[in-house]
Amino acid sequence: MAAQVVSERGIDAIGIFTGNPRYFPLKPDDLATYCEEWVGPGLFAGDLAQVAIQHFGGGETVAVTNRTSAGIIAAVLALADCRPVVSVVPDGDRSHTSVARGCTLAGVDLVELESSSDPAPAMSQHAPALVVITTVTSSLARMTDDQTRHAIAVAKAAGATVFMDEAYGARLRPVLHGGALSLAMGADFAITNADKAGLSGPRAGILCGATEPVLATLAKASELGQEARAPIAAGAMRSLQAFDPEDLRTEARDGGAIADALSVTWGEDIVHRSDLGPMLDEQDVLARVLKQAELPKTDIVPAEVTAAIGMILLRDHGMLTVNTHGAPGGRVSLRLKPTAGALAAVGGLDALVAALGKAVEQVADRMDDVEWFAATLFGDSV
Numbered sequence: 136m137a138a139q140v141v142s143e144r145g146i147d148a149i150g151i152f153t154g155n156p157r158y159f160p161l162k163p164d165d166l167a168t169y170c171e172e173w174v175g176p177g178l179f180a181g182d183l184a185q186v187a188i189q190h191f192g193g194g195e196t197v198a199v200t201n202r203t204s205a206g207i208i209a210a211v212l213a214l215a216d217c218r219p220v221v222s223v224v225p226d227g228d229r230s231h232t233s234v235a236r237g238c239t240l241a242g243v244d245l246v247e248l249e250s251s252s253d254p255a256p257a258m259s260q261h262a263p264a265l266v267v268i269t270t271v272t273s274s275l276a277r278m279t280d281d282q283t284r285h286a287i288a289v290a291k292a293a294g295a296t297v298f299m300d301e302a303y304g305a306r307l308r309p310v311l312h313g314g315a316l317s318l319a320m321g322a323d324f325a326i327t328n329a330d331k332a333g334l335s336g337p338r339a340g341i342l343c344g345a346t347e348p349v350l351a352t353l354a355k356a357s358e359l360g361q362e363a364r365a366p367i368a369a370g371a372m373r374s375l376q377a378f379d380p381e382d383l384r385t386e387a388r389d390g391g392a393i394a395d396a397l398s399v400t401w402g403e404d405i406v407h408r409s410d411l412g413p414m415l416d417e418q419d420v421l422a423r424v425l426k427q428a429e430l431p432k433t434d435i436v437p438a439e440v441t442a443a444i445g446m447i448l449l450r451d452h453g454m455l456t457v458n459t460h461g462a463p464g465g466r467v468s469l470r471l472k473p474t475a476g477a478l479a480a481v482g483g484l485d486a487l488v489a490a491l492g493k494a495v496e497q498v499a500d501r502m503d504d505v506e507w508f509a510a511t512l513f514g515d516s517v
Contacts, residue, residue: 150480154472192316203340205361211237333383
């Protein structure tokens with residue numbers, strides 16, 4: 136669908152509301168040098184290490200995986216040491232799916248702790264070799280720096296290697312909340328996305344920290360084909376070099392404006408605010424659609440409703456969301472995290488609110504049409 140929109144209306148017709156631009160910021164000269172697979176990585180290794188260590192606020196060694204999820208899974212497989220993995224997350228939220236999948240693949244238990252709880256009993260009971268700390272989750276729930284420092288200190292005192300999932304947190308906390316840089320808080324190593332929270336892409340995971348855990352993770356990732364090849368790693372370096380905190384502040388301002396506008400039409404109690412934009416819970420979206428359709432219930436599940444709304448927003452208005460491009464296992468809520476320029480691409484704030492209203496109306500009109508849902512979600516050939 137996105138390709139069809141671009142072919143018919145041009146690339147400028149797409150506004151990305153996933154929070155992930157996923158551009159490829161290579162320079163023309165990089166193609167013949169840094170992207171050469173044998174020599175290229177050695178040519179830019181020093182510059183990559185320098186900019187990544189500065190970005191994370193510490194570390195010795197840097198590596199790049201083809202996805203942040205791949206790096207997290209590789210870290211769990213390399214460092215769990217047949218013991219439970221303890222994962223510390225913001226209150227009321229959960230670890231990224233890749234943490235759980237990594238534990239499943241490693242054959243170890245995952246023990247989740249909320250950030251306000253005392254981590255000491257879990258460290259004593261489970262004696263983890265690896266502790267994962269997620270300061271900011273995919274729903275943008277956030278730990279405080281004091282909670283993070285405390286969890287790191289307790290984990291280190293228990294002899295564990297501490298790994299920070301900083302996909303968002305590496306930039307969101309310091310730029311929007313005045314927080315500490317990731318590795319300044321004492322963890323052994325950390326990973327962040329090259330394509331979210333102010334970074335432009337490509338999709339990749341950037342690892343930084345102490346040499347031993349970074350190289351162990353990279354070795355495991357390479358065994359599994361999850362390491363980043365030269366062009367991806369060079370793109371990640373260029374993304375870091377081009378990072379401008381003001382881009383993230385712009386995304387946050389645009390996201391806040393969308394949340395304000397939707398609060399008027401959907402209700403303040405329905406619109407869940409985050410640093411980068413609003414989220415509408417799938418159950419609340421389904422309830423609104425059913426009310427508009429004047430139906431007491433339906434066999435259509437919430438994920439199908441939000442996905443159909445996403446497809447309409449993309450097809451008719453060029454709004455690209457996680458509801459059309461999210462990965463399996465991801466959340467199915469309706470989330471609008473605008474990247475730089477996304478609002479302008481779809482005609483501005485009023486146009487966005489109107490587009491969402493029209494999409495909800497169209498889905499409501501089809502709640503008794505299973506064939507329409509199948510065609511909308513999977514194509515006319517279904």
